[in-house]
Amino acid sequence: MVDSARYDNAVRHLGYDPNILTEDEKIRLIQESQRRLARVEVLPDGKLSPGQAASLNLARAIAGTKVHAAYIPPASDRVKTAGMYSRSSGEIFISAGQLQRGSSTVDTIIHELAHHTSGAEDLEEAHGRAMTEVAGRVVALTSQGTFDEQLKDVRW
Numbered sequence: 001m002v003d004s005a006r007y008d009n010a011v012r013h014l015g016y017d018p019n020i021l022t023e024d025e026k027i028r029l030i031q032e033s034q035r036r037l038a039r040v041e042v043l044p045d046g047k048l049s050p051g052q053a054a055s056l057n058l059a060r061a062i063a064g065t066k067v068h069a070a071y072i073p074p075a076s077d078r079v080k081t082a083g084m085y086s087r088s089s090g091e092i093f094i095s096a097g098q099l100q101r102g103s104s105t106v107d108t109i110i111h112e113l114a115h116h117t118s119g120a121e122d123l124e125e126a127h128g129r130a131m132t133e134v135a136g137r138v139v140a141l142t143s144q145g146t147f148d149e150q151l152k153d154v155r156w
Contacts, residue, residue: 009123015078029076036073037084040093043069052099054153059094059109061150062138065116066091067109069099083108085115092116102154110134 007026008018014033018026045053048069060067070093072081082104084093092112098104110131114120118130141147 006121006124009121013079013122014076016076033075037075037081039073040084041071042093043071043096045069048096048099050153051155052096054150054155055099055102055105056094058102058147058150058154059092059099059105061147062106062109062141063092063113063116065113068093069096070094071096083112085112087115087119090116100155102151102156105154106138110138 004023007023007030010030010033011018011021011026014029016029021029045056048056052069056067056069066089068091070084072084072093072095075081080095082095082098085091086093092109094105094108094112098108113134114127114130117134118124118126120126120130142151
């Protein structure tokens with residue numbers, strides 16, 4: 001049995017209207033997206049600018065799991081991919097462009113951690129709830145000074 005709601009959310013996330021596509025077209029779009037994203041390339045820390053490295057260190061402190069700077073191919077012809085969570089390895093990949101500013105890094109790590117903690121996909125209620133929970137935790141830990149060392153070199 002095809003999970004139409006999950007497919008529809010994935011297709012929306014790829015920038016397409018699921019109401020005008022057949023189930024086969026939806027499946028092809030999702031499969032193509034998976035093929036594209038499988039070409040993610042980890043960027044060595046030494047290849048990052050000092051600002052990117054500072055943002056990556058902040059993301060790693062927030063996540064408590066493996067986080068990599070990466071080249072992430074666009075998931076579709078209509079959207080870029082800021083970050084990616086690997087369910088199989090538990091690793092998070094953040095596009096080098098998202099590491100230019102702390103605000104985009106924090107947004108991305110919260111989004112990807114919500115996949116990790118909820119097991120949910122984009123546009124699912126559980127993912128939205130998890131993003132709120134993760135963001136609340138990040139704010140609380142920040143107010144306690146947990147990330148003070150990592151924050152000092154981040155460009156906002």
